Amino acid sequence: MRIFTDNSAGSGVIIKRQGNTYTVVTNHHVIENNSHKLYPIMSGDGMTHQATLISSPQMGNLDVALLQFTSDRPYQVVEIANSNVLSVGETVIAAGFPNWHQPDSLEMSSTRAWGSRAFQLTLGAVEMLPSRTLSQGYQLGYTNDIKSGMSGGPILNNKGQLIGINGRSKYPIAGIGAFNFVDGSQPSVEQFKKMESLSWGIPVYRIIN
DSSP: OEEEOSSOEEEOEEEEEETTEEEEEEOHHHHTTOSSSEEEEEOTTSOEEEEEEEOOGGGTTSSOEEEEEEOSSOOOOOOBOOGGGOOTTOEEEEEEOOSEEEEETTEEEEOGGGGGGGOEEEEEEEEEOOSSOBGGGOOEEEOSOOOTTOTTOEEEOTTSOEEEEEEEOSSOTTGGGGOOBTTSOOOOHHHHHHHTTSEEEEEGGGTOO
16 A cells, blocks of 8 residues: 655555454654555555544554554455564565666656556565564564665565564664664664664564464
8 A cells, every 4th residue: 555645655564454444554753754544555446535533552662653544345354464574584575666767876856656567576685674663663684675665664574474564774874873772772883774774664473463
């Protein structure tokens, strides 16, 4: 799903269906700066649906938000993997809708008007699974390139099952300040250099109990 806000856009994935009601998971930072209570979200068939943000106390301090929309169309619900058994080296497929198209270093254009045609898949592997969780639930480091707009999109294993959601791209502007563990500490310089070269996601087991 592609999620539009006032001035930007992000990604999401359908995790549940009850009747004609679909639940979509995305990042909280994707939807936090919207002035309206409704979020236009676009499915893969190019249809736009009006979604609402649902209150979800169990989200805690995770960078996660849940949206709901209704439709009589049969959209696929992602299969959930057991992300508790992830291992370094495992194949990762990350998906989403980049906000920008940059064919070369001199040209860049917005994909907002592209709708679902902006969809992109990237292939990589799990590289880090730190025993201590980073702030906002991030604990899955992977080699895929994640671009602006792919936040909230699915991280899948080689069976197409959901193992997490995208959230942070490589080499953040904040540097080591972007890597705070939940206990308030920061990684060593050596650990940080490895961490900053990876994209980071939230494992699905932290989102769906």
